[in-house]
Amino acid sequence: MALKQFKAESKRLLDLMINSIYTNKEIFLREIISNASDAIDKLHFISLTDSAAARDFEIRIDADKNARTLTVTDNGIGMTAAELESNLGTIAKSGTLDFKQKNAKSDEKDSLIGQFGVGFYSCFMVADEVTVISRKYGEDAANKWTSKGVSGYTVTAAERETSGTTVILSLKADDDVKYSEYLEEYTLRRLIKHYSDYIRYPIVMQVEKTVPKKEGEGNDIEVSIETLNSMVPIWKRKKNEVKKEEYESFYADKFSDYNPPARVMTASIEGAVNYNCLLFIPSEPPYDYFTKAYKRGLQLYSSGVLIMDNCEKLLPDYLGFVRGVVDSADLSLNISREMLQHDRQLSEIAKSLEKKILSELGKWLKEDREAYEKFFGKFGMTLKFGAYESFGTKLPQLKDLFVYYSTEGKFVTLKEYVGGMKEDQKDIYYAAGSDVATLRSLPQVTAVTAKGYAVLLMTDNVDEFVVKLMDKYDEKTLRSVSSDKLDIETEEEKKANKEKADSSKTLLDEVKTALGTNVTEVRLSNMLGEYPSGLTAKGELSIEMAKVLSAMPGNEKIRAQYVLELNPAHPMFALAEKLLAEDKTKFGRLCVLLYTEAMLTVGINPENPSEFVKLINEFVS
Numbered sequence: 001m002a003l004k005q006f007k008a009e010s011k012r013l014l015d016l017m018i019n020s021i022y023t024n025k026e027i028f029l030r031e032i033i034s035n036a037s038d039a040i041d042k043l044h045f046i047s048l049t050d051s052a053a054a055r056d057f058e059i060r061i062d063a064d065k066n067a068r069t070l071t072v073t074d075n076g077i078g079m080t081a082a083e084l085e086s087n088l089g090t091i092a093k094s095g096t097l098d099f100k101q102k103n104a105k106s107d108e109k110d111s112l113i114g115q116f117g118v119g120f121y122s123c124f125m126v127a128d129e130v131t132v133i134s135r136k137y138g139e140d141a142a143n144k145w146t147s148k149g150v151s152g153y154t155v156t157a158a159e160r161e162t163s164g165t166t167v168i169l170s171l172k173a174d175d176d177v178k179y180s181e182y183l184e185e186y187t188l189r190r191l192i193k194h195y196s197d198y199i200r201y202p203i204v205m206q207v208e209k210t211v212p213k214k215e216g217e218g219n220d221i222e223v224s225i226e227t228l229n230s231m232v233p234i235w236k237r238k239k240n241e242v243k244k245e246e247y248e249s250f251y252a253d254k255f256s257d258y259n260p261p262a263r264v265m266t267a268s269i270e271g272a273v274n275y276n277c278l279l280f281i282p283s284e285p286p287y288d289y290f291t292k293a294y295k296r297g298l299q300l301y302s303s304g305v306l307i308m309d310n311c312e313k314l315l316p317d318y319l320g321f322v323r324g325v326v327d328s329a330d331l332s333l334n335i336s337r338e339m340l341q342h343d344r345q346l347s348e349i350a351k352s353l354e355k356k357i358l359s360e361l362g363k364w365l366k367e368d369r370e371a372y373e374k375f376f377g378k379f380g381m382t383l384k385f386g387a388y389e390s391f392g393t394k395l396p397q398l399k400d401l402f403v404y405y406s407t408e409g410k411f412v413t414l415k416e417y418v419g420g421m422k423e424d425q426k427d428i429y430y431a432a433g434s435d436v437a438t439l440r441s442l443p444q445v446t447a448v449t450a451k452g453y454a455v456l457l458m459t460d461n462v463d464e465f466v467v468k469l470m471d472k473y474d475e476k477t478l479r480s481v482s483s484d485k486l487d488i489e490t491e492e493e494k495k496a497n498k499e500k501a502d503s504s505k506t507l508l509d510e511v512k513t514a515l516g517t518n519v520t521e522v523r524l525s526n527m528l529g530e531y532p533s534g535l536t537a538k539g540e541l542s543i544e545m546a547k548v549l550s551a552m553p554g555n556e557k558i559r560a561q562y563v564l565e566l567n568p569a570h571p572m573f574a575l576a577e578k579l580l581a582e583d584k585t586k587f588g589r590l591c592v593l594l595y596t597e598a599m600l601t602v603g604i605n606p607e608n609p610s611e612f613v614k615l616i617n618e619f620v621s
Helices: 008-021 025-047 081-089 095-102 119-125 179-183 185-195 244-255 343-367 369-389 395-401 414-419 436-440 443-450 463-470 491-503 505-518 543-551 571-582 584-601 609-620
Strands: 059-064 069-074 127-135 142-147 153-158 164-171 203-212 219-227 263-269 275-281 298-302 305-311 323-327 404-406 428-432 455-458 476-480 521-524 533-538 561-566
Touching (some): 025 069, 025 164, 059 179, 081 127, 119 127, 119 164, 164 179, 179 185, 185 203, 185 305, 244 323, 263 343, 343 369, 343 395, 369 395, 369 463, 404 414, 414 428, 428 443, 428 463, 463 476, 491 505, 505 521, 505 561, 505 571, 505 584, 533 543, 533 584, 561 584, 571 584
Parallel strands (some): 059 203, 298 323, 428 476, 521 561
Antiparallel strands (some): 059 069, 069 164, 127 164, 142 153, 203 219, 263 275, 404 455, 533 561
16 A cells, blocks of 8 residues: 555644653653553443453563564454544544543543543654554454654555554664663563553563573573553552551652651542542651752552652642652643643642641541651651741641640640640740750740740741741730740739839940940840840841841841840849949940850850850959
């Protein structure tokens, strides 16, 4: 038969298919296997009402290294000569799509993968010539379609015993790309395992195995037919039918993490978009989790066929630690299947997944507190960033998942903290800093706990930013112990402090003068315990927030409005009063010492450590 030409627009599309649309050559095998699965699906559908169509369905792979051919054979519905021309001669014509439309009202719920009719042409990325031999179910004749690409194609009569389709790829000669690798058993196993492991029909291949001889020395070569795919995805099995070890093995194999997952989550969702998912929370952060190199996202499947390894759109950033797979038959794929046509479908799945994961975290918090606290110690900061980066819109869903270490020696949620508040307690008290030990030693923390109130010790950089967004929990204000609005003194204490402040106004003014712009205000405080001085902040920018902002790349040094607090009950206050009257120079140096000590208590290092040491030596000698 004479060479037939593709239509002009089809020729241009074919050229694009070969050179531009696909970004990864190895997906050609996924496309051919998916088409074979579709063909079997069609005959399987017919077999529901026609018993003669029933058979042991399978897809067979044959590699001939001498001939440099890779052959994929199915025993599905097959095609007539007219269908070969229609489906393969006109690019983007899909027999699968036609079949689905004709049977749209049937009860058949199995998805047909290849709805766009162009995935077949990805084989020209690796083959110089492609031959398709096919016989339609119910027909006696077989036909052969042959093409070398954009040059055109021929359709001729052929021989085939039963219905089905055989695709023969004559591979290109090796150059920069080693096309012969696609004839190696190892490569074929890898590609099928990666992309087509969950095609529901067996993918079989003849393999050779070396086995010891029964007698004497040496080995024999044993040839056998082996099924290469799992067929039934683990995520489509009921959770009570899957052993813990199976989940752990699947997780280790898929995500190269040999620490068992801390939590396994499964779901089968029916709604605007139907999907199955199997999700894991790692027991340890991946080594590159906090770097730009980390690839977040879930593996995305369509009817068991891998579409994307890391689909970022399925997870918000703050849940990027979750690993797993999502499988949906409802996705509208583009011609290369490497991208999706409609973001709406993906968006629906993403919303559902986010809700599912947060619900699971809430259950985990209630069911296994110890394990949840370990998880939160590793990934809690990411959840907090989710609340902050969403400008607080995620706080309603997230705030009850946060746990904070308390001065009572345990982790508590905000709900638990409020439930344990004393009757006279007005606010939720917290302290933010670099570590628990430093925060415990803060004079303000000591003063608050002395009143019998617990203090939440927050050690993540993002904590205070989240608190500012939250402001209140259950109508209780979250109040920093370093706030100038802290109000825990009795009326008697307030009165005594005011009287002392009035009588010490001259001294406080002189301290402010001595320290200049280093401080915004100097005042007395009876909450400093054994400390002579303390440092708090005035206004919305706290000391800890200023430290975090200053540490960010490109930021200039940012300072809070420091308030120096002096302890009137400490001997150094009396010394200050004495020096103000007797030695103004030494008084000024004592002011610097008190200020520097206060900075150290909140984790700020002095700009001139050697000068600070001299001051200490001066006043202790």
